[in-house]
Structures are given as C-alpha cells and as structure tokens.
Amino acid sequence: MHRSAPRLARILACATVPVMLVAGCSSGSEDKKDAEGSSRPSSPSASPSVAAAKFSKLPDVCSALSGKTIEKLVPKAKTKKGKALPSSDTNTSATCLWSGLDGFKYRSLSLSLKLFPSDAGLGTGDKRAQEYATQQASKASSADGVKNPKTEQAAVGDAATTVRTEEKKDGDDFRNQTVVARTANVVITIEYDGAGYETEKTPDATKLMEDAKSAAKEVVDSVAKGTKGAGGGQESPASGGSKSADPSKDSKDSKDSKDSKDSKDSKGGA
Structure with missing residues (x-):
C-alpha cells in the first residue's frame, strides 16, 4: 500500500506533461503568428490622382488673333504677323507683340499664353491656372509707374479680371488696359496700351478696354481650336482634287467620256 502512492504520483505527473507541451506549442504558434502579422508590411495606399487638364498644347500665339483684329486695334502695325518672343517651349508658354x-x-x-498641366502634388491644371491668373492681375495693378488702378471682373472665358491703369512716359499720357482671362487650364493675358502724341488726344480708356476684352474672347476661341489657330480648320474632304468619293461614279464618268471622245473622233474621220 505504501508502494502504490509514489507510483500513482509518477503516473499523474506523466499524464500532465502532454497537456503542458500542447499548451506551450499552442502559445508559441500564436505568438509566432502575431509576430509575423506585425512584421508584414501594410499594403501601400493608393497614390493621389487629379483630373486631367483639358488642353495639352497652345495654338500659335501670333496667329491667335486675326489680321482684321490687329488692323483695328493696332493701326499701321509694323507687322500684322506680330513678333514672337523667345520661349523654351511654345506649347506651354508663348508671347507675341504688335505696335x-x-x-x-x-x-x-x-498677348501671352500660359498652359498648366495637372499635377498630383500641385493640383489640377484649372486650379494652378487660376492661381497664376490672380497673380498676373495683381502685378498689372501694382506695376512700377502706374497710377489710378481699377480692377473689375469680366465675362471672358471661365474667369477674367480687367485692370485699368494710367501712366506718364516722356511727358505723354498712356492708358493701359490688361485682361487676364482663364479658359480651363490656360491663362490669356492681353496688355493693350495707347497714347496720343503731339496734337492727338489721349485715347478713351473705356473704348480701349472694350477692344481688349473683345480680343481676349477671340483668343479663347483660338485656344479651343487648339493648334489650328484663329480661322483654322481641317482640310475639306473634297480639297486637293475633284475626284468623287464614289469610285463607281468616277468609273462611269470616265467610260462615258471615253465613249463620247471615240464617237467624236469617228465622226471627224468619216
């Protein structure tokens, strides 16, 4: 009886070992999973995206205004074609001058044109263009030597600001009109100045501004036409020759013409 007690204790001790091992293995497995889960890299977040800009190119800046408009706004212009200023990329920035x-x-x-593409870090082309347009209008109203600036909003393109200023150069009074208009992601800046020398009167600022806004609207249309420029257009399907779009008709006309010629020659030789 005394021998059975130690034996029973040994049996019970051995019986508990598998349970502890199983528990230990289970605990270790869970710890391993947690460790793997914490070390596993999280999935990358989607990169920010912005709406694509409407325009990707500018029209030819010196062709954005028609010859008729130049004749009206700049009588006796040195050249109706204007003088294009150097630019590293005329598809995104260009300026043309007439005097x-x-x-x-x-x-x-x-006339200056500036195009802004959409950028994930900087914003949409429209937003960037509007920020630039605001800066341009501010510069026009605070330029050196100008006085009596008057700023207003105008119905040109998607948004526009007009700035009127006065200036004196070499004793002559100048009236400066600036229109800064945005159409989608393109900014149009028109600076129209006038003066009267000798016996000529100082030009009416209101009339100058109306002409400047009209020119800006014309440029908005040119931008919409893209690289075609003012008055541009696709070649007519019928251009480059009078050939009909119907091959069977051309064949028939050719045959009729040949038969008529043969009949005429036959009569002439009779």
Whole structure:
C-alpha cells in the first residue's frame, strides 16, 4: 500500500506533461503568428490622382488673333504677323507683340499664353491656372509707374479680371488696359496700351478696354481650336482634287467620256 502512492504520483505527473507541451506549442504558434502579422508590411495606399487638364498644347500665339483684329486695334502695325518672343517651349508658354503709330496715334498690344498641366502634388491644371491668373492681375495693378488702378471682373472665358491703369512716359499720357482671362487650364493675358502724341488726344480708356476684352474672347476661341489657330480648320474632304468619293461614279464618268471622245473622233474621220 505504501508502494502504490509514489507510483500513482509518477503516473499523474506523466499524464500532465502532454497537456503542458500542447499548451506551450499552442502559445508559441500564436505568438509566432502575431509576430509575423506585425512584421508584414501594410499594403501601400493608393497614390493621389487629379483630373486631367483639358488642353495639352497652345495654338500659335501670333496667329491667335486675326489680321482684321490687329488692323483695328493696332493701326499701321509694323507687322500684322506680330513678333514672337523667345520661349523654351511654345506649347506651354508663348508671347507675341504688335505696335504701330498711325499719325500721332500710338497703340501697343501684347498677348501671352500660359498652359498648366495637372499635377498630383500641385493640383489640377484649372486650379494652378487660376492661381497664376490672380497673380498676373495683381502685378498689372501694382506695376512700377502706374497710377489710378481699377480692377473689375469680366465675362471672358471661365474667369477674367480687367485692370485699368494710367501712366506718364516722356511727358505723354498712356492708358493701359490688361485682361487676364482663364479658359480651363490656360491663362490669356492681353496688355493693350495707347497714347496720343503731339496734337492727338489721349485715347478713351473705356473704348480701349472694350477692344481688349473683345480680343481676349477671340483668343479663347483660338485656344479651343487648339493648334489650328484663329480661322483654322481641317482640310475639306473634297480639297486637293475633284475626284468623287464614289469610285463607281468616277468609273462611269470616265467610260462615258471615253465613249463620247471615240464617237467624236469617228465622226471627224468619216
């Protein structure tokens, strides 16, 4: 009886060992899973995206205004084609200048185009263009030497600001009109200046501004046409020859013409 007690204790001790091992293995397995889970890299978040810009190219800046408009705004312009300023990429930034003296009436016109693509870090092309347009209008109203600035909103493109200023150069009074308009992701800046030399009167600022806004609207249309420019257009299907779009008709006309010629020659030789 005394021998059975130690034996029973040994049996019970051996019986508990598998349970502890199983528990230990189970605990270790769970710890391993947690460790793997914490070390596993999280899936990358989706990169931010912005809406694509409407325009990807600018029209030819010196062709964005028609010859008729240049004749009206800049009488006796040195060249109706204008003078394009150097640019590293005319598809995104371009400027053209016109100036002329009709008697003692002086007029100067400059047109600048600036295109902004959409950028994930900087925002949409439209947003970037609007920020630039605001800066341009501010510069026009605070330029050196100008006085009496008057700023207004205008119905040109998607958004536009006009700035009127006065300036004196070499004793002559100048009236400067600036229109900064945005159409989608393109900014149009028109600077239209006028003066009257000698006996010529100082030009009416209101009239100059109306002409400047009209020109800006024309440029908005040119931008919409893209690289075609003002008055541009696709070649007509019928251009480059009078050949019919119907091959069977051409064949028939050719045959009729040949038969008529053969009949005429036959009569002539009779």
